[in-house]
Amino acid sequence: MFDLPSWWAHLVSWLSGHAVEPVLGALHLDGLSGNPDDIAAALLIAALQLAIIGCVFRPLETWFPAERWSDRRLTRVDRNYTLLMLLGIFPLFTYLVLMPFSHLLGGGGEAVDPGTGSALALTHWVPWLDHHPYVLFAVYYVIYDFTYYWMHRTQHAIPWWWALHSMHHSTRQMSCWTNDRGSLVDGFIQSMILATVGLVIGVDPDEFAWLMLLGELVQNLSHTNVRLGFGRVFDRVFVAPKFHRLHHMLVDPERPTLHNCNYGQVLAIWDVLFGTALYGEAPRPTGVGDPIVDADNDYGLIGLHWVALKRFWVAVRQPAGWRPGEVAFGADYTPIPVGQLDLHALARPAPAVAVVADASAGDDAMVESAPG
Ligand SMILES: [Zn+2]
Numbered sequence: 001m002f003d004l005p006s007w008w009a010h011l012v013s014w015l016s017g018h019a020v021e022p023v024l025g026a027l028h029l030d031g032l033s034g035n036p037d038d039i040a041a042a043l044l045i046a047a048l049q050l051a052i053i054g055c056v057f058r059p060l061e062t063w064f065p066a067e068r069w070s071d072r073r074l075t076r077v078d079r080n081y082t083l084l085m086l087l088g089i090f091p092l093f094t095y096l097v098l099m100p101f102s103h104l105l106g107g108g109g110e111a112v113d114p115g116t117g118s119a120l121a122l123t124h125w126v127p128w129l130d131h132h133p134y135v136l137f138a139v140y141y142v143i144y145d146f147t148y149y150w151m152h153r154t155q156h157a158i159p160w161w162w163a164l165h166s167m168h169h170s171t172r173q174m175s176c177w178t179n180d181r182g183s184l185v186d187g188f189i190q191s192m193i194l195a196t197v198g199l200v201i202g203v204d205p206d207e208f209a210w211l212m213l214l215g216e217l218v219q220n221l222s223h224t225n226v227r228l229g230f231g232r233v234f235d236r237v238f239v240a241p242k243f244h245r246l247h248h249m250l251v252d253p254e255r256p257t258l259h260n261c262n263y264g265q266v267l268a269i270w271d272v273l274f275g276t277a278l279y280g281e282a283p284r285p286t287g288v289g290d291p292i293v294d295a296d297n298d299y300g301l302i303g304l305h306w307v308a309l310k311r312f313w314v315a316v317r318q319p320a321g322w323r324p325g326e327v328a329f330g331a332d333y334t335p336i337p338v339g340q341l342d343l344h345a346l347a348r349p350a351p352a353v354a355v356v357a358d359a360s361a362g363d364d365a366m367v368e369s370a371p372g
């Protein structure tokens with residue numbers, strides 16, 4: 001019988017022995033505490049992810065675009081960044097930081113030596129789950145996604161964190177490559193939070209890679225420039241490209257809180273439950289109104305990181321950077337609450353893109369509110 005886990009393990013050890021270990025040896029990185037198999041697994045997962053983006057999501061942008069672009073110039077930086085992240089930074093980060101960190105906290109101990117895992121591990125409280133790995137994976141996923149939802153809301157609410165996260169939002173051409181666009185500092189903070197929660201609930205570090213891949217793939221799709229929803233019912237359960245596109249909308253000066261919506265990563269239920277879900281709104285151009293952040297579009301990969309880091313550094317060192325609320329940035333990167341600004345004056349002139357008209361949009365516009 002075809003046994004996926006053992007087939008995968010063989011593939012990982014083959015790549016590790018034939019490619020990763022020789023390269024690490026040549027770079028004199030082989031004496032470190034990480035396991036070369038982690039790099040091999042991350043590379044194989046990356047190859048799978050890139051194949052799905054290239055063969056499925058990218059053609060969707062050509063056939064059913066949500067926005068018609070005369071060129072794809074601004075998507076190039078995101079594509080290059082995705083390749084760099086998936087084939088270089090992420091595998092190395094997994095090897096050098098994430099796996100040593102998870103083993104330091106005793107992750108995966110339960111599997112090797114029962115009793116040494118986290119006291120909060122789900123299988124510790126519900127041993128039944130140990131014998132139902134797919135149910136366990138689904139439960140892990142729901143907890144992982146719930147954590148992501150609240151982390152994402154915090155990224156928008158705390159000015160120093162928005163200084164970093166705004167780099168993800170600044171693109172005027174949101175595409176299948178945009179998911180990985182984000183400051184490395186932000187990525188580090190996020191993966192530490194998610195990995196810690198994963199380890200506390202007892203996720204094996206190797207399974208963590210699969211949790212992340214699933215989340216990443218759904219996010220690659222939800223950033224794709226495609227007119228795609230999942231229908232009235234499933235739109236309330238899963239994040240569709242239409243749903244996440246509204247999260248990236250440009251501020252509407254007439255309705256200045258409309259864009260505070262749709263924070264979910266994979267499950268839309270958190271937005272429905274906590275009153276941040278927005279459906280049926282006609283698509284708006286994506287990007288940010290703040291001209292200081294919008295200037296990100298003038299930079300390449302390194303410049304983009306540099307200006308996001310400058311915003312972060314100025315914000316994190318002053319009280320205004322810690323006061324919750326939506327902000328824009330002054331010329332010296334000082335956070336300024338948007339309540340003090342004239343949003344009409346900030347509004348970008350004519351959008352550079354044509355939003356494809358959608359007959360179904362606009363007729364049932366509503367913000368769902370929390371029940372009760
Ligand atoms: Zn966001």
Ligand SMILES: [Zn+2]
Nearest residue numbers: 168223244248
């Ligand atoms: Zn996004």
